[in-house]
């Protein structure tokens with residue numbers, strides 16, 4: 498197998514191209530087909546994050562402000578960074594029912610029905626790093642998926658994978674916004690991709706369809722109004738500020754369901770992310786969910802994205818939906 502020294506990669510574009518081609522081949526074997534490389538000097542604009550935080554749009558997620566400097570500066574997150582590999586991984590499944598489709602009651606965001614994406618993507622990025630180490634023994638790298646202080650959508654956009662839409666999601670031309678993101682920070686240079694062009698045009702369907710008007714064009718998303726903040730991230734009993742969650746038991750896809758790019762998106766999803774098979778035991782109605790047992794949670798829903806909220810959180814969400822007045826004002 499050809500190996501490269503770091504100095505050689507810095508000096509020689511052809512060596513960088515050859516390495517990237519090998520990286521892509523191996524990544525494809527790992528099902529990481531959508532991969533781009535971002536230039537770490539093209540940092541996110543501090544003003545946008547600072548304004549967002551100053552306006553309290555982070556709701557109770559204080560970690561977003563606490564690690565502000567790391568989020569804005571890839572060198573602080575990973576000293577010596579010379580390239581950021583960004584991957585987009587599909588999760589939309591053709592399977593319907595099980596609370597994932599329009600008309601289902603209650604609804605569960607379709608990102609939450611397969612195995613936990615954090616592990617699925619991280620495992621693959623660590624394997625990719627190990628393979629790069631075989632080709633460039635000096636290389637150092639750091640993997641990030643979701644929980645790391647990294648503005649993932651920004652890097653995915655810079656890596657040419659898609660654009661940040663009005664719904665604030667990274668939208669790709671083939672999978673729409675039904676993608677998870679992950680990154681591999683490297684201290685060796687690679688050929689960079691160009692940032693993707695924004696293709697939302699004049700479409701405002703996501704802004705108009707958000708049931709709680711949490712999205713606006715100028716300021717982005719207000720987490721204090723976002724249903725996905727309340728039914729996934731918020732801890733404790735709900736307050737007077739909590740918006741109506743119905744029909745959303747976990748997460749919310751309202752701003753993605755209406756996106757025209759998502760209507761034509763293909764179902765090319767990572768094998769780990771296929772929805773787990775439903776059984777007769779699985780809760781169906783909101784009443785069933787309000788009585789979800791810990792045993793059923795452990796046997797069917799542990800190690801899915803729903804682990805974040807846990808059985809107490811899911812029961813709480815279901816009780817809340819049951820207590821909300823329906824469209825005719827009846828409880």
Ligand code: B12
Nearest residue numbers: 541545546606643649665666667677678715717725748749
């Ligand atoms: C906190 C968080 C949330 C919060 C806040 C969401 C938000 N919009 O910030 C809550 C709990 C509400 C949430 C909900 C969801 N999330 Co979330 N979330 C995150 C997390 C951990 C951090 C996001 C963050 O830093 N926000 C801070 C704001 C300021 O960042 P920003 O809007 O991207 O803006 C920055 C840049 O984009 C840039 N920018 C460029 N143009 C503009 C324009 C404006 C107006 C602004 C303000 C900024 C901006 O400037 C900003 C700062 O430099 C990321 C993972 C990560 N580490 O990035 C996942 C992540 C964004 N979430 C993800 C998902 C899947 C979701 C949901 C779809 C889940 C669901 N179905 O319920 C929803 C979608 C909600 C939405 N419409 O954004 C995916 C998104 C994948 C994709 N295709 O984009 C991510 C990337 C996780 C992952 N690894 O895949 N999430």
